[in-house]
Amino acid sequence: MRKQCELTIVSQQKIAKDSYELILSGELVRQMTTPGQFLHVRIDGANDLLLRRPLSIAHVDQSCQEVTLIYRASGDGTRRLSGKFIGTRVDVLGPLGRGFPVEEAKQGETALLVGGGIGVPPLYYLAQQLVAQGVRVHAVLGFASEEDVFYEEKFRVLGETWVTTVDGSYGMKGFVTAAIDEAGLDFDVLYSCGPTPMLQTLTERYVGRRAFISLEERMGCGIGACFACVCPLVSGEAHEYRKICTDGPVFPVGEVLL
Amino acid sequence: MRKQCELTIVSQQKIAKDSYELILSGELVRQMTTPGQFLHVRIDGANDLLLRRPLSIAHVDQSCQEVTLIYRASGDGTRRLSGKFIGTRVDVLGPLGRGFPVEEAKQGETALLVGGGIGVPPLYYLAQQLVAQGVRVHAVLGFASEEDVFYEEKFRVLGETWVTTVDGSYGMKGFVTAAIDEAGLDFDVLYSCGPTPMLQTLTERYVGRRAFISLEERMGCGIGACFACVCPLVSGEAHEYRKICTDGPVFPVGEVLL
Amino acid sequence: MSERLRVTLPGLEMKNPIMPASGCFGFGKEYGEFYDLNVLGAIALKATTPEPRFGNETPRVAETKAGMLNAIGLQNPGIEGVIYKELPRFEDKTVPLVANIAGATVDEYIEVAAQLSKQEKISALELNISCPNVKQGGIAFGTDPLVAAELTKEVKAVSAVPVYVKLSPNVTDIVSMAQAVEQAGADGLAMINTLQGMRIDTRTRKPILANQYGGLSGPAIKPVAIRMIHQVSQVVSIPIIGMGGIQTVDDVIEFLLAGASAVAVGTVNFVDPYICPKLIETLPAALDEIGVRHVTELIGGSLQ
């Protein structure tokens, strides 16, 4: 039987404009072994913000049963979350969903990780696992502006890393594709998470290759029961679908319609 | 112009079954000079518990700008309030209403203070002021049961004090009137706060005398604008009324219909 | 106050699109002790009936999740009380006043409308059609398009100022209600009034409100208000004053985008007495953030 659980905040830190790194600790962390999975987080016991928020697992430290989430305080819920102190207990459902297929990249191969904004976090845990299994990691991280950049150094430790900003205030100017082109990056396996337009571009470019993208959608239950997060298939009957919360959030490029 | 204000929790303590003593500190306390007035307290920024809660001023220490509230954690709001830690800022509107007419009791006279349950708190601040102006204070405090009793010692310091419990588990068995009768208590001025049946009994007994009772009613605004807390007059036209939040909560016995 | 907040509605020259909602601001006296009422775009006064009314028994309010129920029962000092005791307080004020009028019969409405609309300080009437119609077994005027239209016509005929009809959300088809009163001559709409609701005290087993049922207001009802305004603004050509749970500047913008030309804040005044001036003060920065120069650019912005 699955369980929902309370984790305890052990650290909460602002790491970029409106962006926070939240470290939670507890039993449940033991189950968090797959990058790309997410936690469905209840902001608190107040019922005005009723729904849980899906947040990706950004890093796990099994030695101290700690999981790291990185989130942008953009709306009511994440803003309220950013005000929580160390010691606060957080109601967490998860780990949920199917994460990145780490095993697709074999030892000695090159994995290209492409993250956009708040899509960067899950790639960090992924990068760690890939490196651990002997895969060479190249990371392209796209942000809006200099003040939004986070975790660049942490990625650099794991592999060659390019940072782009839309306004050119830091790193290369433009979108992630600009960096891919300029640096002439190729890969055996591509993993990506970020805004839909970015994923669409990557899909166009790399459909048919070993490429995996992580999607976002507004969710209700997070466990497959409410049909909030459904997306149609690229080929398939009109009523066929995948649920992002349980079949995803990671899909091979070309499987679901973006 | 009036102002609403944030006070800071400096102490929160359980003092009886489900009953808490909350001490708040801040600028605004300077205005809290009249016993029987109340604060309209916002539980927190979450909007599920939308309305403010009226809580009586139980004690004020101007030397350190601290106000004490005593409340029973009975419903959602007070229960949530009881979980707040020291340092939390609390949004408070007040002091509101017209409190007890302290000046009605002259030096050397005897004031009988009759409190029932959660009606006891405002009488404590009143007792202090009466004693300070040379009035002899007799207090009768009624509770449901032994586990509900609070502040008995604090009242004893200020004057002779009788405690009753409905189930007889502590003090005298019965209602406050039992103690008044048994001890043969009389007074120059009577002040009371507690459940409506108690106030009705006191009204029947003492109408025409110098007696003042503090009423409770569900409130919206707390400042006289919403007409939630209105009560009809004993004598007066059908549409005439008093507002508990601004004309009260304290009224002379016999003025408003209970 | 900056020009960019100014909105003009029939009878109402508003410095900004924000006013307190009827019944949630009394006759201005109390909130006038918190701030200068002239900062407001307008003020909707408490419902007035011909004679003074005591209203319902207490308890008259109950809290619900993100909302509240009220059954005040139209307590008010009557036409004379309003004219001689309440309005004089506004003599030196520039804020436009909207008189909310109520009654148990068409004649009662007519009487209040005729008298209050003549008052120099009253810029517009707001016709509260959620009142029970005693001649029709207590069914609210606001639930039948024909009845509401008839009432609107009668009130228009006697009113010296523009008339806004305040729609009840407790209907199957809000669009026909709106169209009916528009055709009957309404100069504008105010929507929404409260949803009918109830709470039962599980210990006493009795309704919390002495009146049993009451009107649900506050943030809980905002999505219903937005939906109804969105539906109605597409089919009427008179302006809408939007309300229902407004609490933040983002809410104000949401109502304007849905099709409201101005907004009213009700319940949240009880939570934060400074809410109206706060919204007015912070609105310009919110407009900057979304690249809007003038607040009127937002009106109906979700429909384009």
Add this chain to the structure above:
Amino acid sequence: MSERLRVTLPGLEMKNPIMPASGCFGFGKEYGEFYDLNVLGAIALKATTPEPRFGNETPRVAETKAGMLNAIGLQNPGIEGVIYKELPRFEDKTVPLVANIAGATVDEYIEVAAQLSKQEKISALELNISCPNVKQGGIAFGTDPLVAAELTKEVKAVSAVPVYVKLSPNVTDIVSMAQAVEQAGADGLAMINTLQGMRIDTRTRKPILANQYGGLSGPAIKPVAIRMIHQVSQVVSIPIIGMGGIQTVDDVIEFLLAGASAVAVGTVNFVDPYICPKLIETLPAALDEIGVRHVTELIGGSLQ
């Protein structure tokens, strides 16, 4: 499970009065991974239409204060999918199942009703009349008493099990709706379905839901549900399954006191997947506290 929680409704022998609400529990598979579904009083399955449906575009949900909007659009695997893929999972289960049936025409309803009611595992039907009626310009079946009664009659005629009609709250007069379907033969009522609502994203200026409007559910709507059940239970003699924002044992008791004979929990399953078993577990202690021996003593308790 203790005897004191048992309730019996037409077709439904319930161990306790608590079931998950339709559309908020899929076909039981997912929550079955959290706890043993046999602890539940019953289960209302997701709405089923004749053919598989994809439903609306995403986003399909939006949060509102103390509530949420949904516009799933009746996504479901169709009659065959339900019979061959979903129901077999219940073969070894004892929990009674309520099939929620939907359609765009009367014939579609009849088809689903006839087929699902024949299934051994189905104990009752729940007729979702909030669906748009394509033959009447998309106006929901549930907003006109005559249309709803006609539909009820047709479904009753083909159903092998008792039929509960699930009422829409988006009506002027819930009482006539209830009376109409009772007279048409409904064995029970389920109420309330969602209130129609909307949210607009103030940055994009677009509705958050791809479908523009959606159904409001959750604690925000509870007072409307309580009021409607209180009104209806006084005039009908068939039992009511109550729902709308249930989250606590106190809520359960409030619904029973208002006149419901059993309750359904919808939205809050998403907040807490264990909510139903938690309510069932804590109900006895809550009964003790208010001195009630058997849960049935509470039904309609506010009316006495």
